[in-house]
Amino acid sequence: MATLTAPDADTLRREFDEQGYVILRDFLGPEVLRQARAEMEGLVDRCAERLVSEGKVRDPMKQASFETRLIRLYEGRMDDAPKSFRPELHLEGLFDLFFCPRLLDVAEMFLGGEIRLYPNYTVRPKLPEHEATRVLWHQDGGYTEAGGAGGPVETLRMVNVWTPLVPAREENGCMQFIPGTHRLGVVPHERRQYYLEIARDHLDRRLGEAVSIELDPGDVVLFHNLLFHQGLPNRSRMVRWSLDWRYQDATQPTMRATKGHIARSRRHPEQAVKGAKEWASLSFG
Numbered sequence: 001m002a003t004l005t006a007p008d009a010d011t012l013r014r015e016f017d018e019q020g021y022v023i024l025r026d027f028l029g030p031e032v033l034r035q036a037r038a039e040m041e042g043l044v045d046r047c048a049e050r051l052v053s054e055g056k057v058r059d060p061m062k063q064a065s066f067e068t069r070l071i072r073l074y075e076g077r078m079d080d081a082p083k084s085f086r087p088e089l090h091l092e093g094l095f096d097l098f099f100c101p102r103l104l105d106v107a108e109m110f111l112g113g114e115i116r117l118y119p120n121y122t123v124r125p126k127l128p129e130h131e132a133t134r135v136l137w138h139q140d141g142g143y144t145e146a147g148g149a150g151g152p153v154e155t156l157r158m159v160n161v162w163t164p165l166v167p168a169r170e171e172n173g174c175m176q177f178i179p180g181t182h183r184l185g186v187v188p189h190e191r192r193q194y195y196l197e198i199a200r201d202h203l204d205r206r207l208g209e210a211v212s213i214e215l216d217p218g219d220v221v222l223f224h225n226l227l228f229h230q231g232l233p234n235r236s237r238m239v240r241w242s243l244d245w246r247y248q249d250a251t252q253p254t255m256r257a258t259k260g261h262i263a264r265s266r267r268h269p270e271q272a273v274k275g276a277k278e279w280a281s282l283s284f285g
């Protein structure tokens with residue numbers, strides 16, 4: 001298993017090249033996690049206020065835990081529950097996570113000194129029994145291609161990042177990867193109800209090699225844009241909170257209509273997002 005406690009450039013690159021991913025255990029500090037979690041609690045407060053103002057619930061469930069409040073708020077109306085947050089993520093308390101200098105140092109080992117926060121960053125409160133939160137086997141590059149990338153998606157130099165705010169296990173919907181599949185190029189994907197899925201004849205023969213990526217808060221997994229991955233369904237009674245985002249070599253086009261935000265630039269440091277206030281003043285995309 002590709003697991004490290006402290007990043008060593010050569011080991012990291014070798015593991016990432018061979019397996020398509022690397023796990024950094026206990027990588028994020030408690031203050032970064034505290035801030036991210038506080039911002040998520042704020043998002044849930046806003047959901048509760050909306051439900052109350054629409055007359056859908058009377059009790060905003062302020063006493064409920066971070067792990068259960070969304071479930072209790074949306075009990076009996078799971079279809080209305082948020083599946084992900086994206087434009088909402090321009091929050092001061094997320095700056096230290098998305099622009100974490102130690103993480104950008106690791107990204108720089110892979111991508112060089114011009115790094116973009118790619119226009120695809122998401123918080124997922126994965127709710128139990130909520131089919132739309134089960135993310136089917138895919139490659140991120142499959143989505144970029146389906147979106148009419150207009151270029152060879154294989155050439156995108158990216159590092160995907162995924163981290164949980166609660167322990168992520170098979171039972172509550174951790175990620176699964178199929179090691180080595182990042183070397184296959186972009187394979188065909190088919191449209192399902194909520195997500196794209198890798199075509200069966202490219203997937204079925206590899207499923208036996210799938211590994212579960214069980215992580216604790218503070219752990220981070222970095223993975224390749226073309227690695228086959230899925231998010232298991234949540235069969236627990238708690239919300240599986242996680243964040244995922246991507247860094248890209250900023251000298252390349254995003255192959256999307258959106259441009260992302262410069263996270264680090266050795267050539268033009270003045271172009272990088274400078275702090276929490278600036279991040280909060282910008283918008284998604």
Ligand SMILES: O=C(O)CCC(=O)C(=O)O
Pocket residue numbers: 124126133135140162173174175229230231232242244245
């Ligand atoms: O969090 C999940 O369950 C799926 C996330 C995912 O597919 C991704 O980060 O690309």
